[in-house]
Amino acid sequence: MQIVVRGFACLFRKTRSQVLPLSPVSKQDLNSMLSASSYNRAPCSTHGIQFPEDSxxxxxxxxxxxxxxMDEALAHCISEDCRMGAGIAVLFKxxxxxxxxxxxxxxxxxQCALLxxxxxxxxxxxxxxxxxxxxxxENLRLSLEDMKSHCLKNGVKRISMPRIGCGLDRLQ
Incomplete structure (x- = not known):
């Protein structure tokens, strides 16, 4: 399966666009991937890379x-209170x-809510x-895993999302 995330900051620049496993990422691994400075987060290129079918x-x-x-799912971050009063959440609302x-x-x-x-x-x-x-x-990782689980059960192959967790949420 190939899931292409559009509009997502390429936080995994260190991997040189290598295939990232679908298995859960540890908090330590996630923090090390996210600790790259902003100049390392340039858009990635997948030119010339062969992707296995299960990646x-x-x-x-x-x-x-x-x-x-229209065949792409959409995703973004919100709070449990579903306020959606700022940023891209306002546009989704x-x-x-x-x-x-x-x-x-x-x-x-x-967790991940769904419409x-x-x-x-x-x-x-x-x-x-x-x-x-x-x-x-941790909550970002868990919500992504919840979304992934739904995607796998429902055959979702492509998801478009903004750079999640950064901007108003102030994560790296």
Whole structure:
């Protein structure tokens, strides 16, 4: 399976775009990957690399997240309170609505809430309790694993997302 993540910062520059395993990443591994300084986070190139069928890869793409193909799922980070009052979350809230449906799912930090719009999965990675708080790398990792589990069960091959955890959330 190949999952291409569009719009995601290539935080894994040290790996030179090598295939990253689908198995869970330890907190120590994640922190070391994320500790690269910003000049090391240039867009990655996958030119000339052979990917095994059971792998996934990251692809950095610039542009409007909402103009990605309809066969791609979308994902972004929110808080458990589903406030979505700043950043790209405001655009997700305006475009897809469904705040009451998200709240009904009663997802906790480290889990992933879900909406389905026009046959497309929209993933809401719950990374913190309240909008005013800062997420943890552990909750980010757990919510990504929860999303991955849903993707594998439902045959999702492509996900477009912004640079998650950075910006307003202030993670590296």
């Amino acid at each position: 996934w890869r990251l692809k950095h793409a610039s542009g409007d997240l909402f103009s990605c193909p 305006k475009k897809f609505g469904g705040v009451s449906k998200l709240k009904e799912q009663r997802k906790l930090p480290g 389905i719009q026009d046959g497309r999965f929209i993933y809401y990675l719950i990374t913190k309790k309240k909008a005013s708080q800062r997420p943890t790398y």
